[in-house]
Amino acid sequence: MATRAPQPQPGIMEISPYIPGESEVPGGLKPVKLSSNETPLGPSPRAIAAYKAAADQLDRYPDGAAAALRHAIARQYGLDPGRIVCGCGSDELINLIAHAYVGPGEEAIYSEHGFLMYRIATLSSGGKPVAAPERDYRADVDAMLERVTPRTKLVFLANPNNPTGTYLPHDEVRRLHNGLPSHTLLVLDAAYSEYVRRNDYEAGLELVATTENTVMTRTFSKIYGLAALRLGWAYCPAPVADVLNRVRGPFNVSAPAIAAGVAALEDKAHVETAVAHNETWLPWVADEIGKLGLKVTPSIGNFVLIHFASEKDATAADARLKAHGIILRRVAAYGLPKCLRMTIGTEDDNHKVVAALAESMGRPKERS
Numbered sequence: 001m002a003t004r005a006p007q008p009q010p011g012i013m014e015i016s017p018y019i020p021g022e023s024e025v026p027g028g029l030k031p032v033k034l035s036s037n038e039t040p041l042g043p044s045p046r047a048i049a050a051y052k053a054a055a056d057q058l059d060r061y062p063d064g065a066a067a068a069l070r071h072a073i074a075r076q077y078g079l080d081p082g083r084i085v086c087g088c089g090s091d092e093l094i095n096l097i098a099h100a101y102v103g104p105g106e107e108a109i110y111s112e113h114g115f116l117m118y119r120i121a122t123l124s125s126g127g128k129p130v131a132a133p134e135r136d137y138r139a140d141v142d143a144m145l146e147r148v149t150p151r152t153k154l155v156f157l158a159n160p161n162n163p164t165g166t167y168l169p170h171d172e173v174r175r176l177h178n179g180l181p182s183h184t185l186l187v188l189d190a191a192y193s194e195y196v197r198r199n200d201y202e203a204g205l206e207l208v209a210t211t212e213n214t215v216m217t218r219t220f221s222k223i224y225g226l227a228a229l230r231l232g233w234a235y236c237p238a239p240v241a242d243v244l245n246r247v248r249g250p251f252n253v254s255a256p257a258i259a260a261g262v263a264a265l266e267d268k269a270h271v272e273t274a275v276a277h278n279e280t281w282l283p284w285v286a287d288e289i290g291k292l293g294l295k296v297t298p299s300i301g302n303f304v305l306i307h308f309a310s311e312k313d314a315t316a317a318d319a320r321l322k323a324h325g326i327i328l329r330r331v332a333a334y335g336l337p338k339c340l341r342m343t344i345g346t347e348d349d350n351h352k353v354v355a356a357l358a359e360s361m362g363r364p365k366e367r368s
């Protein structure tokens with residue numbers, strides 16, 4: 001009898017596995033790791049203390065409803081805790097949303113250089129990912145709306161987007177929502193929203209509050225510095241929260257993560273320090289790299305997209321930076337083979353990157 005190996009669901013083998021930012025450099029140097037948009041300031045000391053205190057109860061299952069965390073989030077933003085769903089990183093929430101809302105014969109739209117997980121989550125749910133072209137590295141509402149069909153179940157928008165750092169102002173997001181049929185769920189991924197200080201920006205709370213088909217996802221991995229704990233949350237219409245609560249694991253968020261998340265939210269001064277750091281160093285990094293003759297896409301996140309003349313130049317710069325112990329992110333998987341993405345680091349890290357880039361371009365620079 002002919003044998004046949006077990007086959008995965010259709011779509012799965014079309015997925016290129018997500019490749020995380022590298023964390024090691026050759027020669028045993030201590031790396032300057034600016035490849036994953038982590039905060040250079042680390043987590044709040046209060047979050048670390050809460051995490052350590054949770055070690056006393058490792059034999060107990062966590063609260064499956066993550067009630068303390070949902071209530072802390074609800075207090076902070078003035079939300080209904082019943083409409084908050086916590087997840088093992090916002091990655092899990094993106095996956096759960098795709099799993100619950102898109103299937104074979106159905107489609108999910110995202111922008112051309114949008115966060116990679118949208119394509120991965122859609123394919124792993126058996127759906128068809130549909131990429132809409134961007135305009136100047138920014139999501140294009142018209143291009144997204146043109147791709148809506150009766151089969152469109154989800155539209156994903158990272159705002160601001162990773163890896164471009166660009167954003168859509170609130171009126172554009174609203175225009176996107178207004179153009180969608182009521183059976184299409186708009187997912188606003190606001191992973192970097194805490195860094196944003198723009199009058200025309202809104203993370204998504206307003207649309208979730210006023211519409212039946214918008215979800216906003218958030219993370220503790222970026223400004224809160226808790227990436228290792230894997231913690232995210234979604235604010236949803238009540239029926240969507242109900243759906244996600246049916247499909248998530250019963251204990252999908254660990255007790256140490258819940259405790260650290262609550263403490264991190266309480267430490268508002270820590271978040272303000274991180275915002276101030278970014279407001280100082282994001283423009284400095286963009287200007288200094290611009291002065292080297294490299295184009296930098298204007299960013300409102302904690303990272304910048306640096307454009308080289310060719311893929312060969314980007315590869316060579318990446319290799320030379322690594323030789324200095326500096327790790328940026330290759331973004332060819334996002335359709336950006338000529339670019340590198342750099343996370344804003346400490347003052348010292350930022351100076352090191354600019355100096356190493358200058359040297360690699362034959363323009364050595366004194367530290368200013």
Ligand SMILES: Cc1ncc(COP(=O)(O)O)c(C=O)c1O
Nearest residue numbers: 089090091158162191219221232
């Ligand atoms: C836009 C965006 N969304 C979601 C995530 C996932 O974050 P988490 O660590 O919460 O899974 C990232 C992480 O890089 C991101 O850049």
